[in-house]
Each structure stands twice: as C-alpha cells, then as structure tokens.
Amino acid sequence: MILSLAAVVVTAVWFSERPGSVLIEWEGWLIQLSVGRFVLTAAVLLIASVFLLGLMGAVGKAPKKLREWRQSSRRERGYKALTNGMVAVAAGDPEEANRQARRANILLKEPPLTMLLSAQAAQLNGDEEAAARYFEEMLGRPETAFLGVRGLLIKAQKENNRQAALLYAERAYELQPKTAWVLNTMFDLQIAEGRWRAALATLDEADKRGAVGAASAQKRRAVVLLGCSEEADTAGDLSNALKFARRANTLAPDFLPAVLRIIDIMIRMGKARPASRFIQNAWARTPHPALASSYGEIGDGGNDALRRVKRLEKLLSFNPDHPESHIALAKAALQAKLWGEARKHLESAAGEDPSARVCRMMAELEERSGGNSENVRSWLIRASDAPPDAAWVCADCGAAWDEWTATCGSCDAFGSLAWEPPAHARALSLQVPDKEPSSLLLDDEISKGYESEIVDADVAENSKA
Numbered sequence: 396m397i398l399s400l401a402a403v404v405v406t407a408v409w410f411s412e413r414p415g416s417v418l419i420e421w422e423g424w425l426i427q428l429s430v431g432r433f434v435l436t437a438a439v440l441l442i443a444s445v446f447l448l449g450l451m452g453a454v455g456k457a458p459k460k461l462r463e464w465r466q467s468s469r470r471e472r473g474y475k476a477l478t479n480g481m482v483a484v485a486a487g488d489p490e491e492a493n494r495q496a497r498r499a500n501i502l503l504k505e506p507p508l509t510m511l512l513s514a515q516a517a518q519l520n521g522d523e524e525a526a527a528r529y530f531e532e533m534l535g536r537p538e539t540a541f542l543g544v545r546g547l548l549i550k551a552q553k554e555n556n557r558q559a560a561l562l563y564a565e566r567a568y569e570l571q572p573k574t575a576w577v578l579n580t581m582f583d584l585q586i587a588e589g590r591w592r593a594a595l596a597t598l599d600e601a602d603k604r605g606a607v608g609a610a611s612a613q614k615r616r617a618v619v620l621l622g623c624s625e626e627a628d629t630a631g632d633l634s635n636a637l638k639f640a641r642r643a644n645t646l647a648p649d650f651l652p653a654v655l656r657i658i659d660i661m662i663r664m665g666k667a668r669p670a671s672r673f674i675q676n677a678w679a680r681t682p683h684p685a686l687a688s689s690y691g692e693i694g695d696g697g698n699d700a701l702r703r704v705k706r707l708e709k710l711l712s713f714n715p716d717h718p719e720s721h722i723a724l725a726k727a728a729l730q731a732k733l734w735g736e737a738r739k740h741l742e743s744a745a746g747e748d749p750s751a752r753v754c755r756m757m758a759e760l761e762e763r764s765g766g767n768s769e770n771v772r773s774w775l776i777r778a779s780d781a782p783p784d785a786a787w788v789c790a791d792c793g794a795a796w797d798e799w800t801a802t803c804g805s806c807d808a809f810g811s812l813a814w815e816p817p818a819h820a821r822a823l824s825l826q827v828p829d830k831e832p833s834s835l836l837l838d839d840e841i842s843k844g845y846e847s848e849i850v851d852a853d854v855a856e857n858s859k860a
C-alpha cells in the first residue's frame with residue numbers, strides 16, 4: 396500500500412516537473428488538458444472500469460454460489476436430522492425419531508442412509524408392518540441388503556416364526572459368511588428346527604472362522620452328532636444313526652447320552668453281544684439306570700424275570716460297590732417277586748441316608764410282600780423328605796431333569812445337561828421342574844423341546860455401510 400502510494404506520488408511529481416499539455420479533438424469537441432490531469436483522469440477511469448468488471452462478474456456467479464450454499468446447508472441439516480434421529484432411537488423416543496426420520500428423508504434424498512432410521516422409528520412406534528416394508532426395501536439394494544435381512548430376521552425371531560427366521564439367517568449368511576452372530580444365530584435356529592446335519596455344517600464353519608471357542612465347539616459337536624443320529628434314526632437309517640452316535644462317543648467318551656444311544660441302536664439292530672459289552676464298560680464308569688434296564692432286557696431277560704435277575708447279578712460284578720448296582724438288582728428282584736433278595740440289595744443301596752427312590756422302592760417292597768401298611772406309609776413319608784437321586788442337571792441354571800435333552804427345558808442352554816450324582820445335585824440346591832417325575836427314573840426316552848434365542852442386535856452401528 397505504502398509502495399503503491401509512493402509510486403503515485405513519484406509519478407505525480409515527475410509529471411509536474413515536466414509540464415506540457417494533451418490536446419484531444421473528437422466529434423467537434425476540443426479538449427486541452429495538462430499532462431498531470433490527463434494521467435490522473437486516465438488512472439481514475441482505468442480503476443473504475445476494473446472495479447465495474449469485477450462487480451459484473453461477481454453478480455453473474457451469484458446464483459450458482461447461492462445454490463451451492465443452499466445445497467450444502469441442506470445436506471448438513473439432513474445429516475443433523477439423521478444423527479438426532481439415531482439418538483432418539485437409542486433414547487427410545489418414538490415421536491422424535493419419526494419426526495427426524497421424515498426430516499432426514501426430505502433433506503437428504505438418499506434412501507440407503509435414511510431407510511434404516513425410518514425402519515427403526517417405525518419399530519419404536521410399534522408399527523412392525525411399516526418397519527418390515529422398509530427392511531424389504533433395504534433388501535433390494537446391495538448396500539443395505541444385510542441391514543434389511545438383519546431387521547427381518549430379528550422381527551421373525553420376535554414373532555417366534557422360526558422357519559422364516561432361519562430363511563433370513565441363511566440369506567444373511569450368503570451376504571456375510573464371516574459374521575459371528577450370523578453363524579451362531581443360524582446354528583441356534585437349525586438346532587431348534589431339528590436340522591442337525593445343517594447345524595453340524597454350520598458348527599464346522601463357525602469353528603473354522605473362530606466364531607465359537609474350540610472347547611465349546613468340541614462340546615457342541617458331540618451333542619449335534621447325537622442329533623444327527625436321531626435324524627437318521629427317524630428316517631429309518633439305523634446304520635447311519637449308529638455311525639453318528641459312535642462319532643459322538645469317540646469325540647467325547649464320557650458323554651453318557653451318546654453311550655445310551657449307541658446301546659439302544661445296537662439292541663434294535665440285534666447286536667446283543669457288543670451291546671452287552673458296551674454296557675458292562677459303561678457301567679464300570681457311570682452306572683446309569685437306563686444301562687441296567689437295557690442290560691436286563693437283552694436276550695430273554697425281557698420276558699423272564701428270573702433270568703433278568705441273573706443278568707443284573709453279572710452287571711453288578713462290574714461295579715459291585717455302587718448303590719446303583721444294588722438298586723438295579725433290587726428292581727429286578729422286585730419284578731421276580733424275590734422279596735428277600737430285593738430287601739438285601741435295597742438295604743445295601745440305602746446306606747445311612749437312603750435317597751427318595753430307594754425309599755419309594757422300600758415302600759413298594761413292603762406293600763407287595765404283604766408287610767404292614769404302617770411300614771409302607773412311613774417309607775413314603777421318608778421318601779418325601781429324602782435327598783434327591785442322581786439326575787440330568789443343567790450346568791447353567793441348575794434345573795434337574797429325569798430325561799436328557801439337547802437343550803435345557805428351563806433356560807434353553809444348549810448341551811448343558813449332565814448326569815450328576817445325588818450329592819452334587821444336592822449341592823446345587825436342586826430345583827425340580829414342574830413335571831411329573833417318572834417314579835424310578837428308568838425312562839430314557841429322549842424328548843425334544845427347543846426354543847430359539849432372541850438375538851438382540853444393535854443395528855445403528857452399521858447404518859453407513
């Protein structure tokens with residue numbers, strides 16, 4: 396500024412020191428100016444025209460600039476509405492979520508961004524149908540397909556529509572095969588639907604991708620293989636049913652349900668000898684009443700009560716001190732009406748604190764052998780107060796069951812039931828579920844009752860995917 400001012404001053408001085416005049420003749424006009432004035436006028440005209448041109452340019456560009464400014468401000472407000480809407484969803488404010496969703500929709504005109512918010516706002520308002528429409532729409536766009544299928548899957552689970560949920564889970568798996576929750580959800584649904592072979596494939600995949608811990612996968616696999624055995628059994632394929640059960644047994648030798656299933660299938664296939672050997676081995680490790688029941692039935696034991704007693708005497712020799720051996724023999728003796736034999740073994744099984752089952756068998760013995768009714772009554776009263784017997788106890792919730800199932804009927808935990816001895820069951824302060832107990836705990840029929848687990852998902856995180 397100072398430099399240009401100095402230049403002007405120097406120029407003015409230079410011209411004033413060198414006087415002269417400029418003559419302009421134009422259209423009959425004659426203008427005579429001193430050199431100094433001429434230079435000044437020319438400079439003023441030049442500056443004025445530069446300023447004017449600049450002004451005209453700026454005015455010409457103004458509409459475009461204005462448009463750009465309005466667009467960016469609109470987008471900014473749209474994003475703000477989107478953010479506020481997400482916050483409202485998280486805070487559970489349906490009206491605000493709805494308002495912001497509509498606002499974002501109008502301002503942004505980018506459906507992939509706003510559809511999720513609209514769907515969530517509709518869900519908060521309890522309008523599941525509208526939410527489903529948004530999710531379906533999202534399903535049609537590659538960038539939002541996964542979010543759409545996830546929304547529909549969660550909705551199907553909430554409605555307890557397992558078949559639909561499984562279809563959506565399979566679709567989600569096609570889209571994102573590496574996602575842990577997809578694999579785990581699909582696995583749970585396949586189990587609930589009794590699709591064991593599919594569940595086995597999913598488990599292998601989940602194991603490979605690290606979606607489930609190695610130890611947990613191993614434990615689950617044995618239970619799933621048992622399910623596959625059941626599936627083959629239902630289809631009348633006993634040979635494959637046995638193969639699957641054997642695989643489960645190889646994987647987890649102490650998994651008693653697999654042992655029981657192998658024996659059951661072997662007997663049905665007429666493989667009496669290997670079945671007997673299998674039971675003898677199992678009896679030495681875990682004497683379960685169902686093993687004794689099967690052992691007694693093999694050969695003519697099913698029809699001949701005395702022969703059954705003989706067979707169970709042999710079984711006792713594989714675990715002679717275990718109360719369960721004596722209970723098994725007492726039961727056979729009761730059926731054969733060998734009252735003295737039955738009493739002897741019941742007393743051996745009873746010890747100092749007989750379990751409820753032993754007390755009930757004592758009552759039965761007194762009644763059938765013609766003992767006095769006072770004795771019968773006293774044993775029954777004692778049974779109601781006696782320590783509980785061994786049972787299938789859920790490691791997760793402690794519920795005890797007469798029969799093994801793959802899923803706990805109380806807490807839905809998968810593969811959580813284990814055969815627990817009485818003391819352990821007592822320590823867990825046994826809570827016996829509301830159902831009629833089978834009096835002698837000899838029923839090894841496997842019942843099913845699976846329920847899906849609702850996966851509560853947080854979808855907001857992937858909104859910009």
Ligand SMILES: [Zn+2]
Binds near residue numbers: 790793806811
């Ligand atoms: Zn449970």
